[in-house]
Amino acid sequence: MSAINITPLGFAAGAQVTGVDLRKPLSNEDHSRIHEAWLEHIVLVFPEQDLTPEQQIEFSRRFGVLDAHESQAPSTLHPDHREILVLTNKMVGGKKSGTYNSGRNWHTDLSYTSRPAKGAVLHCKEKPPVGGDTMWSNLYLALETLTPPIRGLIENLEALHDVSMIRGIEQRDPADVAEMKRRNPPVIHPVVRTHPETGRKSLLVNQRIRRFLGMSDEESQSLLAMLNAHATSPEFVYRHRWSLGDVVMWDNRCSCHVALGDFDQTKPRVMFRCSLEGEIETGRFADNAAGADRESMLQAVAAVS
Ligand SMILES: O=C(O)CCC(=O)C(=O)O
Ligand SMILES: [Fe+2]
Structure with a gap:
């Protein structure tokens, strides 16, 4: 009998999972309960865990293929485990x-690649005394609550996702930024996507979209602002206040998230992240787009890179 307890933390997303020690291999029964809860609640919080990198990797691997983080600058990976991306405000x-x-800024992990991540497992290693919360939004709800006319407008719409839109990227080391851009040319994804496991549709919009295809800049920017405001409405959001040792695992195929910078930057905040590779390629590179769209996209991109 599984000792796992699942308690909802939010209406739109978020549930706490207790009664499982993630240092040990998961039984098949525990694995299925967690997997089911993950699909239902989108964000799962496992409090008071203390995992070595190897244990975090083993746990994460049960839920998908681990990303070797080719899209990231090598200096941001754990020196002994490239499956672990180190999110830190310490000097490296x-x-x-x-x-x-x-x-x-609000984003869906790796939407600036042709294969956005399936999900991620984030382990809190060091945290500031206050602040530095993370928020996730349920993008199924975001889509389902649009009115029919807007839904019709976006049904077959595509968007250009661009790594240059990462907030604060210009403040990073220029060599790291150049590397990120070189690794990640702009990519086009549909605005409405279907979750490969639940079959439900969700709204893939976020603040790393540069524009929609086939629209003027004015149309794009107004529509994007409206959709982003809607997609991140408080009604759809779970906000997590971190405790040391928390492991949070999210489904990236139906959500977006943001890490808040509202903390004393002289205090360390360190998170280890395993990323699960996306199962499907939903994007195509902007370079392969046809005709007028290609021209206008390339101009838009040239203006920033
Ligand atoms: O640092 C965080 O809370 C989350 C950062 C983030 O966006 C991620 O790990 O994907
Ligand atoms: Fe992220």
């Missing part, structure tokens, strides 16, 4: 870490 090798301000 005598300079600011490439992740010191990661996640500061």
Whole structure:
């Protein structure tokens, strides 16, 4: 009998999972309960865990293929385990870490690649005394609550996602930024996507979209502002206040999130993240787009890079 307890933490997303020690291999029964709860609650919080990198990797691997983080600057990876991305505001090798301000605008992990992440497992290693919360939004609800006329407008719409839109990227080390851009040319994804496991549709919008295809800049910017405001309405959001040792695992296929920078930056905040590779390629590179769209996209991109 599984000793796992699942308690909802929010209406739109979030549940706490207790009664499981993630240092040990998961039984098949525990694995299925967690997997089911993950699909239902989108964000799962496992409090008071204390995992070595190997244990975090083993646990994460049960839920998908681990990303070797080719999209990231090598200096941001754990020196002994490239499956672990180190999110830290500490100095690394005598300079600011490439992740010191990661996640500061609403985003879906790796939507700036052709294969957005399936999910991620984030382990809190050090935290400031106050602040530095993370918020997730349920993008199924965001889609389902749009009115029919807007839903019709976006049904077949596509968006250009651009790594240059990461908030604060210009403050990072120029070599890291150049590397990120080189690794991640702009990519196009549909605005409405289907979750490969639940079959439900969700709204893939976030603050790393540069524009929609086939629209003027004015149309794009107004629509994007409206959709982003809607997608991140408090009604759809779970906000997590971190405690040391928390492990939080989220489903990236139906959510977006933001890491708040509202904390004393002289205090360390360190998170270890395993990322699960996306199962499907939903994007195509902007370079392969046809005709007028290609031209206008390339101009938009040239203006920023
Ligand atoms: O640091 C955090 O709370 C989350 C950062 C983030 O966006 C991520 O790990 O994907
Ligand atoms: Fe993220």
